[in-house]
Amino acid sequence: MMRRASTTGLDVEPRVTETRAAEVDPFLTLGVETSCDETSVAVLRGETEILSNVVYSQVDLHARYGGVVPEVASRNHVVKLPYIVDEALARAGARTADISLVAATKGPGLVGPLLVGLCHAKGMAYALRVPFIGVNHLEGHLFAHRLQNPDLEPPFLGLVVSGGHTLLVDVARYGDYHVVGTTVDDAAGEAIDKIGKMIGIGYPAGAKMDELAMSGDPKAIPLPRPMEGAPSFDFSFSGLKTAVLYHLRKNPREKREDIAASVLASVVSVLTKKSLEATRRFHRRRLVVVGGVAANAHLRAELVAEGGRCGIEVHFPAISLCTDNAAMIAAAGAFRHRELGEVDALSVSPDPSLSL
Ligand code: KG4
Ligand code: ZN
Numbered sequence: 001m002m003r004r005a006s007t008t009g010l011d012v013e014p015r016v017t018e019t020r021a022a023e024v025d026p027f028l029t030l031g032v033e034t035s036c037d038e039t040s041v042a043v044l045r046g047e048t049e050i051l052s053n054v055v056y057s058q059v060d061l062h063a064r065y066g067g068v069v070p071e072v073a074s075r076n077h078v079v080k081l082p083y084i085v086d087e088a089l090a091r092a093g094a095r096t097a098d099i100s101l102v103a104a105t106k107g108p109g110l111v112g113p114l115l116v117g118l119c120h121a122k123g124m125a126y127a128l129r130v131p132f133i134g135v136n137h138l139e140g141h142l143f144a145h146r147l148q149n150p151d152l153e154p155p156f157l158g159l160v161v162s163g164g165h166t167l168l169v170d171v172a173r174y175g176d177y178h179v180v181g182t183t184v185d186d187a188a189g190e191a192i193d194k195i196g197k198m199i200g201i202g203y204p205a206g207a208k209m210d211e212l213a214m215s216g217d218p219k220a221i222p223l224p225r226p227m228e229g230a231p232s233f234d235f236s237f238s239g240l241k242t243a244v245l246y247h248l249r250k251n252p253r254e255k256r257e258d259i260a261a262s263v264l265a266s267v268v269s270v271l272t273k274k275s276l277e278a279t280r281r282f283h284r285r286r287l288v289v290v291g292g293v294a295a296n297a298h299l300r301a302e303l304v305a306e307g308g309r310c311g312i313e314v315h316f317p318a319i320s321l322c323t324d325n326a327a328m329i330a331a332a333g334a335f336r337h338r339e340l341g342e343v344d345a346l347s348v349s350p351d352p353s354l355s356l
Helices: 017-021 060-065 070-092 111-130 139-146 188-198 206-213 238-249 257-283 299-307 326-336
Strands: 027-035 036-043 049-057 101-107 132-136 154-162 166-173 176-182 286-290 313-315
Touching: 027 070, 027 111, 027 238, 027 313, 036 070, 036 326, 049 070, 049 326, 060 070, 060 154, 060 188, 070 111, 101 111, 101 139, 101 326, 132 139, 132 326, 139 154, 139 166, 139 326, 154 257, 176 257, 188 206, 188 238, 188 257, 206 257, 206 299, 238 257, 257 286, 257 299, 286 299, 299 313
Parallel strands: 027 101, 101 132, 154 286, 286 313
Antiparallel strands: 027 036, 036 049, 154 166, 166 176
């Protein structure tokens, strides 16, 4: 089963020299991600070389509802997944017979969408007679860093900040995680999306809020910086949403740019202070920021600047690896299978509230 991948997509293997053939890792992982509203399939060579990473976003389907409708998401994954698998294989120049391992997100996420991806992936593993591995989506986000910077190995402090999660995790080595803080209510991306809905900038609001904030005044609205000074590394973002709601009731004509800039100033300040403090407290020299909100330009700039001031290196994956994608799932699966010798039974079920 572990044959070398065709780089052409044709049945004829490309001619390679002896040396080159010896260098190419023949192990290909097919990764599947369907935990929310992205249908994504990737083909990874070895543990860090992305051959393809196809992401189909259902965002237009859900935009009119102002959030993801789980049943609509599930049904759309069912329709799109076979085509995305074909596209990922074609872009990788691989055939199903070249695949050595199938990895799919098993949680956390929406149960219906998880079930669709997991069943499809398990079916493929069964048909191809290759091992299957169910991946924790949060661990997947951390592996976006390994794809981006394979040489920057742990230990590091990780900040996973997305639409569903805000998590500080001490990573002693891949596979060995200690969660040191989490949100007690909304995730940072969730709060940004809800505030975006209030000011009518569509769903999800992160990228638009990022752009609007570029021309806004971050000091225009005095907003709270929840739990910034608290002794724990936990977060809370739902109060910020309420503060914006009350402010808008009194000031319905407030400029959207100023709201965006003020909201991001609060979110960025809290995330920056807490994650750098956690990095210091856990004696790490490196902070790794992953998840959809890690795409935020203001957060990236502030963390790099503040990190530089206190001697902490801050790393972010490329934007395409920050938001949900299957390459990070394939990377986590390949690591667990090859380095830790893990394999899952085909009876594995989705776990919507799986923790790290
Ligand atoms: O990681 P992700 O794709 O999905 C989850 O696992 O949740 O993250 C999606 C979240 C959304 O809340 C979206 O608004 C936010 O990431 N996001 C951003 C930006 N791009 C995406 N938030 C702030 N600034 C951005 N540029
Ligand atoms: Zn995610």
